[in-house]
Each structure stands twice: as C-alpha cells, then as structure tokens.
Amino acid sequence: MSNFSVYASRLAEKTEHFTPGHRACVGCAEALAVRLVAKALGDNVIMVNATGCMEIISSPYPDTSWDVPWIHTLFENTAAVAAGVESALKVLRRRGKVKDPRRIKVVAMGGDGATADIGFQALSGMLERGHDVLYICYDNEAYMNTGIQRSSATPFGASTTTSPAGEKSKGQQTWKKNMPAICAAHGIPYVATACPSYPFDLMAKVKKAVSIQGPCYLHVLSVCPTGWRSASDLAIRMGRQAIESGVFPLYEVENGEWKLSMDFEKLIPVADYMKGQGRFRHLTEQDIAGIQEHVTKEWHALRKKCGLE
Amino acid sequence: MGKREGLEVSLAVAEAVKLARADVIAAYPITPQTHIVEKLSEMVAEGELDAESITVESEHSALSACLGSAAAGARTFTATSGQGLELMHEVVYIASSMRLPIVMAEANRALSAPLSVWGDHSDVMAVRDTGWVQIFCESGQDAFDLTLWAFRAAEDKRVLFPVMVNLDGFHLTHVVEPIIIEDQAAVDAYLPPNDFPVPLDPRKPVNMGTFAPPHIYSEIKKSQEVAFQGTRPVLRELLDDFAKHFGRKYNFVETYKADDAETLILTMGSYSQTASVAVDELRAKGRKVGQVRIRLWRPFPFDELRAAVRNAKRLVILDRAIASGTSSPVATEVRSALYNEEKRSKIASIVAGLGGRDILPEQFVEIIERGEKIADEGQKEPFEMYGVRG
Ligand SMILES: Cc1ncc(C[n+]2csc(CCOP(=O)(O)OP(=O)(O)O)c2C)c(N)n1
Numbered sequence A: 001m002s003n004f005s006v007y008a009s010r011l012a013e014k015t016e017h018f019t020p021g022h023r024a025c026v027g028c029a030e031a032l033a034v035r036l037v038a039k040a041l042g043d044n045v046i047m048v049n050a051t052g053c054m055e056i057i058s059s060p061y062p063d064t065s066w067d068v069p070w071i072h073t074l075f076e077n078t079a080a081v082a083a084g085v086e087s088a089l090k091v092l093r094r095r096g097k098v099k100d101p102r103r104i105k106v107v108a109m110g111g112d113g114a115t116a117d118i119g120f121q122a123l124s125g126m127l128e129r130g131h132d133v134l135y136i137c138y139d140n141e142a143y144m145n146t147g148i149q150r151s152s153a154t155p156f157g158a159s160t161t162t163s164p165a166g167e168k169s170k171g172q173q174t175w176k177k178n179m180p181a182i183c184a185a186h187g188i189p190y191v192a193t194a195c196p197s198y199p200f201d202l203m204a205k206v207k208k209a210v211s212i213q214g215p216c217y218l219h220v221l222s223v224c225p226t227g228w229r230s231a232s233d234l235a236i237r238m239g240r241q242a243i244e245s246g247v248f249p250l251y252e253v254e255n256g257e258w259k260l261s262m263d264f265e266k267l268i269p270v271a272d273y274m275k276g277q278g279r280f281r282h283l284t285e286q287d288i289a290g291i292q293e294h295v296t297k298e299w300h301a302l303r304k305k306c307g308l309e
Numbered sequence B: 001m002g003k004r005e006g007l008e009v010s011l012a013v014a015e016a017v018k019l020a021r022a023d024v025i026a027a028y029p030i031t032p033q034t035h036i037v038e039k040l041s042e043m044v045a046e047g048e049l050d051a052e053s054i055t056v057e058s059e060h061s062a063l064s065a066c067l068g069s070a071a072a073g074a075r076t077f078t079a080t081s082g083q084g085l086e087l088m089h090e091v092v093y094i095a096s097s098m099r100l101p102i103v104m105a106e107a108n109r110a111l112s113a114p115l116s117v118w119g120d121h122s123d124v125m126a127v128r129d130t131g132w133v134q135i136f137c138e139s140g141q142d143a144f145d146l147t148l149w150a151f152r153a154a155e156d157k158r159v160l161f162p163v164m165v166n167l168d169g170f171h172l173t174h175v176v177e178p179i180i181i182e183d184q185a186a187v188d189a190y191l192p193p194n195d196f197p198v199p200l201d202p203r204k205p206v207n208m209g210t211f212a213p214p215h216i217y218s219e220i221k222k223s224q225e226v227a228f229q230g231t232r233p234v235l236r237e238l239l240d241d242f243a244k245h246f247g248r249k250y251n252f253v254e255t256y257k258a259d260d261a262e263t264l265i266l267t268m269g270s271y272s273q274t275a276s277v278a279v280d281e282l283r284a285k286g287r288k289v290g291q292v293r294i295r296l297w298r299p300f301p302f303d304e305l306r307a308a309v310r311n312a313k314r315l316v317i318l319d320r321a322i323a324s325g326t327s328s329p330v331a332t333e334v335r336s337a338l339y340n341e342e343k344r345s346k347i348a349s350i351v352a353g354l355g356g357r358d359i360l361p362e363q364f365v366e367i368i369e370r371g372e373k374i375a376d377e378g379q380k381e382p383f384e385m386y387g388v389r390g
C-alpha cells in the first residue's frame, strides 16, 4: 500500500492546466492542490478566482499560469461572479449563441478567508440559488497572502500575526468554523473535504463534483509552510498527519448522506501533527490535551453522522 | 411603428431592457428602483423575456454577477439606487477597468444617514469618477430611449465601458408619462446582438483580471483612460444614429433659450423641466435668461459645455448633492472646465432638492434671481443652500 501511494501519482493526468513558473513559496501544498484540481478538471472549464495567494502567485500581468479561461475580480465576490458566468452560459446556450455541445463547468476558488469570512454571504447566496458551480475552498487556515492573519478557519491555539501568542494570549481562541457542514446545511447535492496529500482522493472528488448538476462544495486543506512555520519538505506528510489525527477528516456529503472517505481504528495523537508547526510552538502539554479532547469529540460526532457509531 | 402609452417610467425602462433582449439580469431590491426589476422578473416569469434573472443576496453580488455574465459574453443589465450603489462601490471600478459592457439603471437616491428613500444625486456623485459612461434622463421618454442607447453604446467595440442611466428617484421613476415604446423590429434593427470580443470560452482561453506590478500598472490605467476619454466622438455618433432610427435627438448638453441669455441656469436630471418653466416666466418679463442642461455627465462634455455657456455673463448652477468640505459637484466641474477660457461667466453654486425635496417653478425663479445676485457680487462661500431652515 505504501509503495502504491509513492508510485501512483505517476498515473495522474500528464497535461498541466495550472502550468509551471508560478510564484508560490517552496513546498506550498495549496499550489499543489490547485495543480491537481486543474488536472482533474481538464480544459472544458471556466475558472473564477478570488484574491489571495493562488491568484497572486499565478497571474502577475502579463504572465499567467492558467491555460484555461480564468477570471479574477475581487476578494469576496467569487461565488457571485461564478453565478453570473454560469447564468450567462445557460441563457446563451438556450438561445443558441453557445454552440459547443459539451457542458462547460464553472469552477470558483478562494482561500479560507475568501470563503469562510469575507465571501461567506456571496457563497451562501450562490449555493442557495442552486447555480451549477463547483466552489473550491483552499484552506491554509489564515490570510496568507496578506501576511498570516487569523481567519475563522484558523485552528484553536494557532499563533498568527493578528492572533499572536503572547504573555496574555495562547494564539487563536476560537474553534475552526465548520465550512463543509455549513455548506451541507444548504442542502446542496455534494460537499466533500480533501487534501493534496491524497492526490487521487482529491482528483476523484473533483471529477465527481463536476459530474453533478447543481452547486458543489469542496474544502481542501492546504499546508502552507510559510504561514504554519513548518519545514517546506514536510507539507505532504503534515497533510497526512492532519487526516490521520482526525484534525481534518476526509469525507463526502452526497445528497445529505455523510460518508467517511478514510476511517481509522485509532487516530494518531494531535501532538504528532502539531509538533513540526511553529504556529503551535507556544502551546503547553495541557493546551494540547484540550485540543486533543475537542478533536476526539468531533471525530466521534462525524463517525456518528456517517453511521459508523 | 412604436406606440405611445401612458406608462410608469420604471416600467418603460423594463420595456427597453426586454426589447433589447437582455440575456442576464442581476439585481437586488431597493426603493425607488424596485419597480424596474419587479417588472423584469414578471416578464421572465411570463415568458415574455427569455433571460436569466439572478436574484442575488446583495448589490455587491448583483454587480459581481454582472461581471461574470458580461465576461462570458451575455448582454447584462442591473438596476440599483442609493445605498445599493454604495454597496456596489468596489465592484463599480472593476466593471469599467475590465471593460465590461454592463448597463445599469440608477434611480438616484439620497444617502443615509439619516435614512432617506427619496431622490437626489448624492449616490451617483460618489461614483462619478469610476470610469462608467453616465447619462441623465429628464423624462420618461429619455429613460426608455437612453436605456436602449446604453446597450448600444456599452457594447460598441470602440467603447466597451459600462453605462449608467440615471433617473431621479420618484420624481422620474414613479411618475406616469406618455412614452413611445418602439416595436421589436425597430429595436432589433437599431441594436445588433452583443458580440463581446474576448468572452470566457474554453475553446479560446483568455485570462482576465491578472494583477499589475508597479512597472505596468500606470500603463494599464493610462490605456483605460485614453480609451475612456476617446469615447466622446463615438458616443456623439451613437446619439446621432439613435436619432436616425427613432427621430429623437439627444445631445451631451442641451440648451433652452440660451443663445442670447445673459444668465443661464444649469441643471441635470428631471428638475430641468421645472427649471424651463421658470425660464419661460422670466423671459415673459423680458429678462434674458436661458437654460443649459448637462445630459452626459461622464465622460464630461467639455467642448459642448464651453460652447453652450460661451456668451453668458452668469451661470447659476443647481446641484442636488453636497460634496462635503468643498464646493458642489457640478459647479466644481463646470468651474474647472471654464478656468482656462479667455472669457468666462461668473458662477453661483446653489444646492437644493436634497432628499426628495421639491423645487417648484416659482422657487426656480427665486433660485435664478438669487444666483444672479451671488454671481454679480462674487460668491464667498463654496456653495449656498436654497430654502433650507436653520
Ligand atoms: C475587500 C478586501 N479586503 C481586504 C483585502 C486584502 N486581502 C487580499 S487577499 C487577503 C487574504 C486572503 O486570505 P485567504 O482567502 O485565506 O487566501 P490565502 O491567501 O490564504 O490563500 C486579504 C485580507 C482585499 N483584497 N479586499
């Protein structure tokens, strides 16, 4: 099995639609996730990108990493722009002005800030109205593009530049906002979590999402060595530890049915996952025990939703 | 042949959007614009208009959805007012900077606080420098005609800028007027299908909205501004063409009894018609008074304005907005347009009609007379408010 996962990536689609030469930091798993998603999407797609790391690293005028149609306008309106593109394609096709018989998939993408905070309302509106759009949140757990400020997706205890650890603070003092559950609560046909540490799972979920008519939401945990203050060669391993520890479980919610993508008899301790990350360095054993308790509780709650407990 | 109907002006705007065969409409309700989008929703529901109506959750998303729609090559319409336009503010710049031919009906409304749903020009003045073509209506016929024209202008490949059609909230949007509604064949002959040159299309991928480092930002902004300033002759030509098709001629700047006038009252929007009544009254008393009405507000029609006011001794400028901490917006614009002229009129800046307050013909007479006095004495204050207690 471990051998398979080493060699399997060679089986992936060779064509790159998110092409080399972008300016992401060394070891950026968010850029890797985008690359894998782009492979899975193919070329019959229109991308709508929010302001954030992935937009900035891929589009310094006049260069671009995108060889598919791509539009960026603002930070918080990506779901609405995508809704506009999708509606336009729908009516133009109906009126015979778009002749391409293939279904063109509209894919919106933004960071955790663009999704869980400033673009939350536009996203909720797009999902509620039922647009045929796949929205992908690349979650690196902070506003990285502007220098590692906290977002509502930043995990408890993480030190960021606006939730710094200090004499009187232990870093972020709120639990991560549960975006996949919030999106699932909109009653949309498909919600899933993924991580580029599991490339085939990620690509399969993208392919499944685009095959479904209606709004879909994919939440991708993306290790950011710069913001997490972790070693740039450990992003893949760290992503796996996030999943193996239950900090970021992989699952799908298909037509309201919750399904775990990877179950574990025994989770690894969250301490193992947090160890290599400078953003958690200030936490004591007792602090980590509190986080462990929370993660364990959430893990069981999720397994229950999936009918496993 | 079109037919003349008694119609609420908002509904005439909706008729124009339908006749233009708009593809996508994205808007959010706000008084006094709401009748426009309600009517359009009804037309879509009844199958009279084959369009996608996106009932967004905010104005920010309304204009954002329009960005996506226009970028995908669809004929795109939105309507808003007051607070809605302010909520869109950030997106307003994107539409023009990305050269997306969106048409917006703007029911001009005062800005909170205090909350007021009634008309004035505070909302549009806050977006006057955003690179949209901005045109003002004076009557219901203007509103119908200029909405049709707006699609033609926005989508013309020599223009490719969004167009904002301004109608005074309530004083214009909610009145019933006799309006000629042109028939579909005539509109089709006037308005070719939208042919956006670089739509988002997987068969011919383009990237839009990449970011600009310092070494290129200025060049991009320069090219945008050169293009925008360069739209004047095209917009003029397109107004001529509208007249050829429908027999109604609109000009960037309209004049009334202005040729030999010593005093000109300068207005913008629907109060212009009331001001004309005052001009007639003063003329009847033998006073050399005339009127200048600015119709195209952006790009500002410098040449037409200078020509229109060349012989006047005094210009009394009515503004329906305050530009806090300075003179009033239209007066400031006109002053700067005339500063380098050899011969220039004395200017009186008067603010009135805020938050929906009426200006009656007899009050316009007072405004003109008061303005003449201020102009002759030289205005000391940045502007004067007319008819305000306290
Ligand atoms: C209206 C607005 N507010 C703030 C910003 C500044 N800003 C740009 S990107 C960004 C953070 C992006 O964070 P996230 O969405 O998590 O993406 P990441 O860069 O982490 O991938 C911020 C705060 C902006 N561009 N627009």
Ligand code: SF4
Residues within 6 Å of the ligand: A023, A024, A025, A026, A027, A028, A029, A030, A031, A053, A057, A140, A144, A145, A223, A224, A225, A226, A227
């Ligand atoms: S800051 Fe983080 S997410 Fe952004 S490019 Fe660098 S590693 Fe990637």
Ligand SMILES: [Mg+2]
Residues within 6 Å of the ligand: A111, A112, A113, A138, A139, A140, A141, A142, A143, A144
């Ligand atoms: Mg982020």
